[in-house]
Amino acid sequence: MYFNSLTMKKIVALAWIAMGCYSTSLHAQDDLLNELNQDQNKKETVSAAFKGQQICTMQSTKMAAKGEWYFLVAHRFGDLTNGFENFFGLDNALTKLGGLYGATEWLTLGFSRHTLAKTYEFSGKYRLMAQEVDGFPVTIVGYHTMDINSQLEKEEYPELSGTDRFAFSNQLLISRKFSENFSLQLTPMYIHKNLYDPLLEEKSQFLMALGGRYKFSKRCSFNWEYAQRFNTVSNDPYQNPLTVGVDIETGGHVFQLVLSNSQAMNDVSYFTTATGDFNRGIFFGFNLYRVF
Incomplete structure (x- = not known):
């Protein structure tokens, strides 16, 4: 009887661990899918329409980077x-x-x-x-x-x-x-x-x-x-x-x-x-x- 009870406890413990690992795995997969979706939805911007802050004297759309x-x-x-x-x-x-x-x-x-x-x-x-x-x-x-x-x-x-x-x-x-x-x-x-x-x-x-x-x-x-x-x-x-x-x-x-x-x-x-x-x-x- 003692052997059967101990065995059951081990089985329950292993089941909880397995469920936790499975849940963590699913959560990680969801996070990865979300990141992939965000990367796909994020548009690539076009840079350097003009190299100078001015075209000649008129201002261009070029901006200084943060801290420059x-x-x-x-x-x-x-x-x-x-x-x-x-x-x-x-x-x-x-x-x-x-x-x-x-x-x-x-x-x-x-x-x-x-x-x-x-x-x-x-x-x-x-x-x-x-x-x-x-x-x-x-x-x-x-x-x-x-x-x-x-x-x-x-x-x-x-x-x-x-x-x-x-x-x-x-x-x-x-x-x-x-x-x-x-x-x-x-x-x-x-x-x-x-x-x-x-x-x-x-x-x-x-x-x-x-x-x-x-x-x-x-x-x-x-x-x-x-x-x-x-x-x-x-x-x-x-x-x-x-x-x-x-x-x-x-x-x-x-x-x-x-x-x-x-x-x-x-x-x-x-x-x-x-x-x-x-x-x-x-x-x-x-x-x-x-x-x-």
């Missing part, structure tokens, strides 16, 4: 068509110094100082949607800037207030990488100036910009951009901005050479005050980004 710092130096020399009068633009250069920080994988913050009107420019760039392989067709990024014109003087504008120094741009960057070599970007935008000359421009302006990139070698691409201004005054003295350039990837930075009909580099001025027409008013320059 970018240092930016940019120049736009004077009008090349003046020849030796201004030493082919070298005597009249404008400079931009700035930095970008990847606050998160989807948010990039920026700051820059421009010699034009001693302007301070603050920017925010955030990803709304990413292009996917066999999924969502485009990348969508929001981009906003706020300019502070520190050159304005009370002597020139006696009724000048602090907010008169502000100007803003609001942009929606929509890009698609069609192949490893070719990308396009469409950018509707709204620009507002608190201080403006009503004889020359509207207080608020709407534009539609188009830019592209064609990679012609392992480290080089041809870039271009154009913006159409819609609500202009009847005697509008400005041109629609047009810029072409070349991207050169050199290790930890992207070097961009550009030719433009606009000398300004802050978004508000670049898009609304272009003066050249590629017969007169051609400005050569470069952008240099170094990532840390």
